[in-house]
Amino acid sequence: MTTLYVLGSGSRGNCCAVECDGAVLLVDAGFSAREIERRAERAGLALDGIVAIALTHEHGDHAAGACRLARRFGAPLLTAPGTWASLRAAAELEFEALGGALTARVGPFTVSACATSHDAADPLAIAVRADDGTSVGVAYDLGRPTAAVRYLLRELTAVVLEANHDEVLLRTSGYPPSVQQRIAGSGGHLSNRACAELLAELAHPELGAVVLAHLSQRCNTAADARAAVEPALRRAGYRGAVHVAPQDEPLGPIPVLAPRAVQLRLSV
Numbered sequence: 469m470t471t472l473y474v475l476g477s478g479s480r481g482n483c484c485a486v487e488c489d490g491a492v493l494l495v496d497a498g499f500s501a502r503e504i505e506r507r508a509e510r511a512g513l514a515l516d517g518i519v520a521i522a523l524t525h526e527h528g529d530h531a532a533g534a535c536r537l538a539r540r541f542g543a544p545l546l547t548a549p550g551t552w553a554s555l556r557a558a559a560e561l562e563f564e565a566l567g568g569a570l571t572a573r574v575g576p577f578t579v580s581a582c583a584t585s586h587d588a589a590d591p592l593a594i595a596v597r598a599d600d601g602t603s604v605g606v607a608y609d610l611g612r613p614t615a616a617v618r619y620l621l622r623e624l625t626a627v628v629l630e631a632n633h634d635e636v637l638l639r640t641s642g643y644p645p646s647v648q649q650r651i652a653g654s655g656g657h658l659s660n661r662a663c664a665e666l667l668a669e670l671a672h673p674e675l676g677a678v679v680l681a682h683l684s685q686r687c688n689t690a691a692d693a694r695a696a697v698e699p700a701l702r703r704a705g706y707r708g709a710v711h712v713a714p715q716d717e718p719l720g721p722i723p724v725l726a727p728r729a730v731q732l733r734l735s736v
Contacts, residue, residue: 470602470724472626475499475507477608477681478715481529484606484628485513486724488598491575492517494543495594495606495628496524497534504533511718515541519575522566522596523547525588525609526554535561546572546579550590566592576600582620585611587655593617595624602724604628608682611654613666621670626677626724628713629667631697632657633687641687651687660688660696667697671704676725678706681713690714 544562593607608630
């Protein structure tokens with residue numbers, strides 16, 4: 469069985485984990501190594517099963533603890549070449565390039581990635597497919613949802629997607645116009661409205677869990693994100709759970725199951 473954990477998500481740090489039969493794949497490590505270990509313990513996730521750490525990009529809120537955790541657990545880093553170069557990762561760390569159509573096989577997981585539109589060196593969205601047939605996509609710091617991102621996130625069992633800001637709250641945030649333009653621009657972050665539109669497009673019968681992530685503390689609230697996303701998903705026929713990832717505490721464990729699998733389990 470595959471389980472999803474979001475150990476925290478927001479402008480001060482992001483870290484997700486996909487666990488299958490004791491094997492753990494981290495997607496981003498945007499807190500200190502010690503903080504990630506503390507949050508994992510609180511969530512009931514055993515990090516001694518780490519088989520790899522996949523990084524979306526080099527910004528500190530996504531990569532701060534990655535190198536130290538990789539050394540501590542002897543796990544390879546899976547990321548884009550530009551991210552690796554930006555981190556100036558130590559030579560003793562194992563590195564495998566992700567990007568374009570490239571994939572990596574680690575433990576019970578097949579990890580795929582595609583480029584995103586964000587103001588980082590070589591940013592990626594990531595999809596993880598487990599041997600039990602389930603799959604999880606993680607996409608934030610998107611700027612805009614490109615065709616490649618839409619293709620990567622299609623037909624997954626669970627999706628962690630950025631719902632960064634409410635457009636009205638951004639305009640009234642007090643941020644300088646240049647900062648507002650960066651956040652709302654093609655190299656910035658997805659709004660609640662853009663997140664809702666993309667999720668409605670991605671909805672399909674086997675999608676069982678949606679997590680709204682990377683919410684701005686200044687320009688969004690969990691209630692606003694839900695109010696924008698849930699009606700769009702319901703109109704698209706989605707009947708699974710909608711979670712909102714907090715910044716300061718872990719979310720999960722979330723079983724990664726298609727709705728049909730949940731119904732079968734309940735009927736046994």
